[in-house]
């Protein structure tokens with residue numbers, strides 16, 4: 159089952175998962191729709207799904223301080239890779255999950271990866287999820303990433319998700335759905351950078367079902383050149399819960415950004431707030447950095463980097 | 468040494484208008500090394516505009532700016548910064564996602580050790596290392612952001628530092644610490660000049676020279692002993708509010724019967 163990794167593959171893996179060579183502990187590396195290498199640990203078991211392409215990841219209750227890596231890379235043009243990854247996270251866990259997809263496309267044909275990730279977060283467990291998307295290659299072929307993320311959180315589960323699109327992704331439609339039980343807390347951070355003629359759509363639906371549940375949706379994006387972004391985050395409060403949605407976009411060149419943050423309350427004890435702001439880089443920020451010796455371009459670069467840190 | 472020669476700055480009276488008004492009016496001034504200068508004067512007198520002209524943020528309509536003998540009138544902001552001019556803004560910018568530490572590093576032009584950062588913050592009365600990891604965004608209070616702004620200039624340590632109303636929005640305790648800091652820089656007498664735009668008597672008293680700026684012109688200069696007694700008088704001598712009639716307002720169209 160061993161597929162050798164080329165320097166391009168290793169570069170992609172470094173970009174999306176910050177790994178060099180094979181990681182320690184549990185991991186599953188997928189390339190062009192095939193398994194490169196897999197390793198389970200004592201507490202984390204990774205197995206191939208029988209009904210769909212993809213994997214099941216079972217994390218034993220009480221697992222603490224472990225990290226599992228499941229990066230995907232696509233280097234073959236004309237490939238449409240659809241994969242289902244389901245995480246079963248036991249009670250009282252404290253784990254980190256690193257996912258991500260890198261596409262290298264030198265051809266005129268499209269490459270596409272659609273990852274459908276589902277997380278069942280057990281009672282009192284803490285999960286940190288980091289997902290990075292990145293595209294490269296000089297071909298005209300599109301690099302398409304359409305991720306679906308489903309999160310089901312039981313009582314008092316705590317989940318921090320950071321989903322980042324670095325650059326080079328021609329088109330993306332992102333669907334994120336979450337259901338929160340009593341006392342569950344979700345922090346959903348999405349950071350997107352689009353450039354050239356790229357398009358990005360992000361739909362989110364977070365249902366706060368249990369009392370005392372809370373969600374914080376933080377969306378930060380930079381739209382450059384002729385790119386187009388659409389944000390549709392929706393938070394629904396069905397209990398005594400708290401929800402906060404914040405969309406912040408920096409727009410440059412001829413880009414277009416639409417932000418439609420929505421909140422829907424079905425309980426008089428739901429407290430929901432949304433904010434959205436779109437604007438170019440503030441002139442006073444650039445000027446301040448220039449007075450500290452940076453050129454205009456350097457100042458702009460610095461501001462964007464910090465904004466998307 | 469900074470030299471301003473017949474500096475004039477005009478702006479259109481309104482957007483797109485041909486007619487202009489003078490914000491800085493044929494102003495000449497020399498600030499030698501080691502000098503502690505305070506610029507004071509009424510609101511709208513042109514103090515911040517003068518500072519922005521020196522820093523290169525605004526371009527003069529006419530006149531020259533020389534720094535250490537070199538004509539820098541057409542130099543960019545960054546070039547002036549790198550020649551040794553610094554400006555602490557009256558209204559500091561806020562940055563989403565930028566940490567205080569990062570901003571200080573950029574100001575210093577190098578990665579600063581934590582200890583040095585803490586010292587700069589202490590000098591402006593921010594006595595908690597926890598500020599370093601805070602973001603310079605809306606979560607900081609007005610006084611905090613103002614003091615961080617001042618700290619960036621301390622970290623930059625320019626040959627000529629211009630602070631625009633550093634006292635604004637700062638509590639008494641931090642203000643004490645700040646005046647000490649300015650005095651220390653001045654007493655070092657190592658070729659640095661400090662220009663502070665201020666309305667505060669405590670700061671004015673520290674000055675070697677006070678410049679009273681009004682209507683874009685230097686109305687008076689002198690030492691604190693010479694000028695302080697007259698400043699109150701000068702301020703009181705300013706005629707009260709003289710309402711001018713806005714040109715675009717037609718009084719006849721406003722109902723006067725109620």
Ligand SMILES: Nc1ncnc2c1ncn2[C@@H]1O[C@H](COP(=O)(O)OP(=O)(O)OP(=O)(O)O)[C@@H](O)[C@H]1O
Pocket residue numbers: 478490508509510511512513514515516517557
């Ligand atoms: N770019 C500009 N366009 C139009 N008017 C300007 C511009 N810059 C400054 N002004 C005007 O010039 C005058 C001087 O402004 P400036 O900010 O320099 O005053 P100041 O002395 O710093 O006042 P304060 O004590 O309130 O800070 C003001 O009337 C201001 O509205």
Ligand SMILES: [Mg+2]
Pocket residue numbers: 514515516557631
């Ligand atoms: Mg001012």
